[in-house]
Amino acid sequence: xxAPIVMRQxxxxxxxxxxxxxxxxxxxxxxAALEHLQLWAGNPLRSPVPTFLWGEGGSGKTHLLGAVREAxxxxxxxxxWLDAATLHPVAFDDHWDAVLLDDCQLYTAEQQAxxxxxxxxxxxxxxxxxxWVLAAADRPPADLQLREDLRTRLGWGHVFQLHALGEAERxxxxxxxxxxxxxxxxxxxxxxMLNRFSRDLxxxxxxLDQLDAYALRTQRAITIPLIKSMLENE
Numbered sequence: 001x002x003a004p005i006v007m008r009q010x011x012x013x014x015x016x017x018x019x020x021x022x023x024x025x026x027x028x029x030x031x032a033a034l035e036h037l038q039l040w041a042g043n044p045l046r047s048p049v050p051t052f053l054w055g056e057g058g059s060g061k062t063h064l065l066g067a068v069r070e071a072x073x074x075x076x077x078x079x080x081w082l083d084a085a086t087l088h089p090v091a092f093d094d095h096w097d098a099v100l101l102d103d104c105q106l107y108t109a110e111q112q113a114x115x116x117x118x119x120x121x122x123x124x125x126x127x128x129x130x131x132w133v134l135a136a137a138d139r140p141p142a143d144l145q146l147r148e149d150l151r152t153r154l155g156w157g158h159v160f161q162l163h164a165l166g167e168a169e170r171x172x173x174x175x176x177x178x179x180x181x182x183x184x185x186x187x188x189x190x191x192x193m194l195n196r197f198s199r200d201l202x203x204x205x206x207x208l209d210q211l212d213a214y215a216l217r218t219q220r221a222i223t224i225p226l227i228k229s230m231l232e233n234e
Contacts, residue, residue, distance in 0.1 A: 020066035026201050028169050030060065033160035037064060040132065041071040046098075048123065048130035052154050054140050055162030058200050061136035064162075065102050068134055072098060080118055082111065089114035092121040101135035104154065105144055116150040133157075165201055170194065177205060181212050183222060192224050 022041065027034040033053060040046055053061050062083075069079050077097035082089050084106035092099075099122045101115050115135075122131035137144055141155030165173065171190055178185045185193075185208075197207055214230045215222050 019070065020063045021070060022064070022067045024205075025060060025063055025067060026165065026173055028165055028173070029163040030160075033064070033162060036158060036160065037068055037134075041068050044075075046132055048132055050119075050123070050133035050135065050153070050157035052141055052157065052159045053134070053136040053162055054138065054159070056138060056164055059162035059164040060201075061138075061162055062102055065100050065134060065136055068098075069100055080122075082115055082118065084111070086111065089118075092118050094121075094126055096122070096131060098122075098132045098134065101133065101154075104135055104137040104146065105139060107146065109147075112147050112150055116147065116153070119150065119153050167194070170199070170201060170204070173201060174204060174208065177208055181208070183208070183212050183215070185222060189222055189224060189227070192227060 080096045080099045083102040
């Protein structure tokens with residue numbers, strides 16, 4: 001039984017990928033970084049001083065970069081995006097309003113060259129304005145194994161360390177979210193969710209939504225057998 005569950009779990013994690021927003025980011029321990037991004041994204045007269053986020057996996061870096069991208073797109077802004085999966089980055093576009101650089105610690109030489117070029121062009125005033133750069137990595141700028149001119153620029157502006165939620169905090173958030181839905185999650189169900197699925201909070205919240213919908217449809221309480229049934233039938 002374990003192999004099918006793992007396979008369906010992988011499909012479930014992919015299918016449930018939520019649209020990141022600043023509103024659905026759980027900011028426990030990261031309030032200052034979230035407030036900074038909210039103020040910046042909501043201000044049409046944005047400061048061009050770059051911002052750098054760093055923290056361990058699961059601390060929310062990619063979520064926040066994606067949320068900023070969505071917020072800017074909703075305002076009609078154009079954004080340049082570069083992450084480790086962008087094997088051959090495009091040239092800088094003068095129409096971009098911001099540049100977002102994710103997973104900087106993984107950049108190849110070609111990606112580093114593009115990131116440096118994007119950074120320099122973004123910070124060079126065009127039509128009377130410089131563009132904002134928001135970047136993220138798993139370590140502070142001083143510890144990045146990148147070309148020196150890029151590394152120093154990434155650490156030039158605002159730098160925020162992000163902290164992943166601890167076990168107790170993650171459980172508390174899940175419990176509160178379940179209570180708000182009128183759903184009971186027993187301790188054994190909570191253990192199963194935290195041990196068998198992605199521990200990223202946004203994925204766990206989407207899992208809770210899907211479990212709630214499946215439990216209502218089948219008229220059953222949320223239990224471990226119900227989770228396994230959903231994985232096997234969805």
